[in-house]
Amino acid sequence: QSALTQPASVSGSPGQSITISCTGTSSDVGGYDYVSWYQQHPGKAPKLMIYDVSNRPSGVSNRFSGSKSGNTASLTISGLQAEDEADYYCTSYTSSSTWVFGGGTKLTVL
Amino acid sequence: EVQLVESGGGLVQPGGSLRLSCAASGFTFSNYWMHWVRQAPGKGLVWVSLIYSDGSSTSYADSVKGRFTISRDNAKNTLYLQMNSLRAEDTAVYYCARTYCNGATCFKAWGYWGQGTLVTVSS
Numbered sequence: 527q528s529a530l531t532q533p534a535s536v537s538g539s540p541g542q543s544i545t546i547s548c549t550g551t552s553s554d555v556g557g558y559d560y561v562s563w564y565q566q567h568p569g570k571a572p573k574l575m576i577y578d579v580s581n582r583p584s585g586v587s588n589r590f591s592g593s594k595s596g597n598t599a600s601l602t603i604s605g606l607q608a609e610d611e612a613d614y615y616c617t618s619y620t621s622s623s624t625w626v627f628g629g630g631t632k633l634t635v636l
Numbered sequence: 637e638v639q640l641v642e643s644g645g646g647l648v649q650p651g652g653s654l655r656l657s658c659a660a661s662g663f664t665f666s667n668y669w670m671h672w673v674r675q676a677p678g679k680g681l682v683w684v685s686l687i688y689s690d691g692s693s694t695s696y697a698d699s700v701k702g703r704f705t706i707s708r709d710n711a712k713n714t715l716y717l718q719m720n721s722l723r724a725e726d727t728a729v730y731y732c733a734r735t736y737c738n739g740a741t742c743f744k745a746w747g748y749w750g751q752g753t754l755v756t757v758s759s
Contacts (some may be wrong), residue, residue, distance in 0.1 A: 534655035563743035571752060572681065574736055615681050619744045623695050625683035
């Protein structure tokens with residue numbers, strides 16, 4: 527199972543919006559609405575930000591939103607804040623009853 | 637408060653074995669699917685394995701299939717990962733993670749993670 531494709535890095539200024547893409551295949555992202563997104567700060571465990579493509583767990587800011595079109599899912603962060611600077615990973619359930627992650631995207635808040 | 641505490645990591649030689657444990661508390665462990673996810677130093681997250689709540693079914697990434705075995709003891713609220721025939725590329729921080737649930741509905745995502753335990757495979 528090949529990893530999902532994410533950009534290695536994205537950046538934005540405080541208050542701006544950014545979008546991180548996550549591209550897979552019809553066997554994972556395109557085949558299921560089971561895409562989730564995780565935020566990871568250095569040295570910390572990942573934190574769930576979005577599940578089932580576009581749903582936010584309680585306690586996650588509504589500045590975070592998710593969507594999907596075909597084989598590509600996206601995470602959008604609006605109103606960028608300094609504390610959003612972190613690594614972001616997408617993951618999808620697959621047709622093999624396994625999960626596959628993206629390679630991760632480093633978000634820099636300028 | 638949900639807590640997941642991994643242990644058992646350390647330095648092991650190539651070809652060796654190690655058993656990781658994940659002690660769970662703050663929730664009814666026997667009700668939840670549990671996973672192992674790993675992260676090599678400076679690299680991304682990689683899903684490793686899943687076990688159903690009652691232990692009746694398991695699933696593995698191709699990279700560990702036949703070498704790793706996931707298990708659980710619901711009486712002890714503990715998740716395990718038996719790792720055999722270890723390779724240098726298995727060097728990573730290993731996280732246990734609990735399925736995210738909202739009320740009675742559970743999802744294919746991980747809502748709680750442990751702090752991780754480092755496994756280093758080197759001679």
